[in-house]
Amino acid sequence: MDALFAAAAFTAPGPGPLYLHLSRRISERIAAGGLAPGSSLPPEREMAALTGLSRVTVRKAVQALVQSGQLVQRRGSGTFVAPKVERLEQALSLLTSFSEDMARRGKAARSVWLARGVHAPAPEEMMVLGLTAQDHVARLERVRLADEVPLAIERAALSSAILPDPMVVGASLYATLAERGLRPVRAVQRISATNLTSRDAGLLEVAVGAAGLRIERVSYLPSGRVVEFTRSIYRGDAYDFAAELQIAAEPQGKRT
Amino acid sequence: MDALFAAAAFTAPGPGPLYLHLSRRISERIAAGGLAPGSSLPPEREMAALTGLSRVTVRKAVQALVQSGQLVQRRGSGTFVAPKVERLEQALSLLTSFSEDMARRGKAARSVWLARGVHAPAPEEMMVLGLTAQDHVARLERVRLADEVPLAIERAALSSAILPDPMVVGASLYATLAERGLRPVRAVQRISATNLTSRDAGLLEVAVGAAGLRIERVSYLPSGRVVEFTRSIYRGDAYDFAAELQIAAEPQGKRT
DNA sequence: TAGTGGTCTAGACCACCAA
DNA sequence: TGGTGGTCTAGACCACTAC
Numbered sequence: 001m002d003a004l005f006a007a008a009a010f011t012a013p014g015p016g017p018l019y020l021h022l023s024r025r026i027s028e029r030i031a032a033g034g035l036a037p038g039s040s041l042p043p044e045r046e047m048a049a050l051t052g053l054s055r056v057t058v059r060k061a062v063q064a065l066v067q068s069g070q071l072v073q074r075r076g077s078g079t080f081v082a083p084k085v086e087r088l089e090q091a092l093s094l095l096t097s098f099s100e101d102m103a104r105r106g107k108a109a110r111s112v113w114l115a116r117g118v119h120a121p122a123p124e125e126m127m128v129l130g131l132t133a134q135d136h137v138a139r140l141e142r143v144r145l146a147d148e149v150p151l152a153i154e155r156a157a158l159s160s161a162i163l164p165d166p167m168v169v170g171a172s173l174y175a176t177l178a179e180r181g182l183r184p185v186r187a188v189q190r191i192s193a194t195n196l197t198s199r200d201a202g203l204l205e206v207a208v209g210a211a212g213l214r215i216e217r218v219s220y221l222p223s224g225r226v227v228e229f230t231r232s233i234y235r236g237d238a239y240d241f242a243a244e245l246q247i248a249a250e251p252q253g254k255r256t
Numbered sequence: 257m258d259a260l261f262a263a264a265a266f267t268a269p270g271p272g273p274l275y276l277h278l279s280r281r282i283s284e285r286i287a288a289g290g291l292a293p294g295s296s297l298p299p300e301r302e303m304a305a306l307t308g309l310s311r312v313t314v315r316k317a318v319q320a321l322v323q324s325g326q327l328v329q330r331r332g333s334g335t336f337v338a339p340k341v342e343r344l345e346q347a348l349s350l351l352t353s354f355s356e357d358m359a360r361r362g363k364a365a366r367s368v369w370l371a372r373g374v375h376a377p378a379p380e381e382m383m384v385l386g387l388t389a390q391d392h393v394a395r396l397e398r399v400r401l402a403d404e405v406p407l408a409i410e411r412a413a414l415s416s417a418i419l420p421d422p423m424v425v426g427a428s429l430y431a432t433l434a435e436r437g438l439r440p441v442r443a444v445q446r447i448s449a450t451n452l453t454s455r456d457a458g459l460l461e462v463a464v465g466a467a468g469l470r471i472e473r474v475s476y477l478p479s480g481r482v483v484e485f486t487r488s489i490y491r492g493d494a495y496d497f498a499a500e501l502q503i504a505a506e507p508q509g510k511r512t
Numbered sequence: 513t514a515g516t517g518g519t520c521t522a523g524a525c526c527a528c529c530a531a
Numbered sequence: 532t533g534g535t536g537g538t539c540t541a542g543a544c545c546a547c548t549a550c
Contacts, residue, residue, distance in 0.1 A: 076548030095501040193467040193492025211449040211467035236449025332529035
């Protein structure tokens with residue numbers, strides 16, 4: 001049954017480190033469906049005894065799988081196969097509403113506020129929002145959840161001339177802006193990948209170092225004035241951004 | 257001078273694990289410019305002696321910084337502050353050429369072929385390319401470099417009806433297709449984040465587990481026929497994808 | 513209270529790199 | 532050849548969870 005942890009496989013290992021062998025064995029077992037999502041692995045000490053490896057080595061093998069999102073560890077409780085995460089697809093060309101997106105998918109959208117306040121602007125905020133050191137910025141920070149699964153962290157900065165009191169914002173920042181006639185109509189985004197910090201990983205309930213999408217967005221009024229500067233972190237395992245590309249004018253026919 | 261590793265800071269530590277303290281101290285020193293890119297840190301054994309920590313603990317602190325891309329370790333050589341990586345910005349709305357993009361930036365584009373051949377199609381390839389089990393796919397795998405810095409891994413799959421012999425492809429797949437009158441004019445992309453596997457990390461010369469952008473692209477002929485199915489991995493620390501968003505029709509003014 | 517994961521240690525050997 | 536990072540061990544204590 002549990003040939004997975006048979007000592008024989010580790011006494012005369014093939015090439016490569018022992019922890020990688022164990023890591024791969026577990027990973028393959030999961031992929032093959034031999035370990036269902038939510039099912040538990042033996043305690044670390046038991047895996048060590050079964051395989052004949054030290055607990056440190058077992059931990060290193062398990063850590064690799066935790067970081068890549070295949071396993072979840074809970075202190076005092078145990079090690080479990082990670083539940084399957086449903087990937088959400090999001091169009092990149094439309095400035096849409098998180099709540100509406102979720103409603104369209106039949107999911108309950110919710111926000112948890114982490115911070116709201118007015119501060120002196122950071123240099124980057126001065127640059128992007130066009131502020132001086134004497135101006136102030138309203139900062140809004142929250143976690144976005146769908147069906148109670150945290151999907152993203154949003155950190156928005158707006159000139160206090162545009163949003164004097166961040167406490168008046170309810171579920172929707174754009175709704176608040178719209179009431180003041182300051183709804184953005186256009187935005188520019190930059191997308192990159194990053195390893196989640198300990199803090200962000202905790203907020204998104206994934207392992208430290210897991211991959212996330214970092215998205216910076218600057219949105220504009222019809223007049224061209226900047227409205228908001230938002231830096232978001234999306235869970236890499238739960239989000240797909242979809243974009244459509246058109247061919248560029250390319251007489252020579254070179255290529256990507 | 258090297259108060260960075262002063263034992264005093266670790267004998268009576270504040271809250272939290274010792275390795276995190278060390279990790280943060282080094283990270284802050286780098287951010288403050290006190291450790292220039294390319295400069296070396298003391299050997300692990302020396303850091304352990306200086307701080308009064310065990311080598312295992314020092315390694316754990318260093319590993320965190322290696323994984324997040326702040327440090328680089330070379331076996332037999334030492335530990336160094338990572339060189340600054342220039343971020344490249346790439347428009348998401350245009351199907352452009354890697355070589356041309358790089359030329360526009362004054363960089364030398366180069367490809368290293370990893371594999372080229374004709375195979376039986378994988379299930380996913382059958383789905384996307386519309387093949388049967390009797391058809392064949394041409395697979396092309398290469399690393400893209402700019403000024404000798406590896407930026408991306410591209411894995412393309414095409415029906416062998418479209419590309420019978422993958423060996424005829426030169427620097428540009430699209431140029432080869434264009435010669436046959438099969439140049440795509442439209443594509444759909446999906447972007448997500450992932451932790452790099454050991455193999456991909458090696459190819460891109462970054463740490464295992466570093467964050468990367470995974471991009472799947474399906475491109476089409478004017479007729480709507482699928483031309484290629486490409487799965488790429490981009491370095492998260494070197495690439496920014498830029499997209500412009502237009503407001504969606506939203507009478508109620510909800511929001512992101 | 514018993515069991516789990518989280519941290520930490522001291523010491524060992526190996527593989528690789530540079531002189 | 533000497534020094535570096537990479538792997539591995541046996542054992543200890545702590546913090547948290549579940550009962």
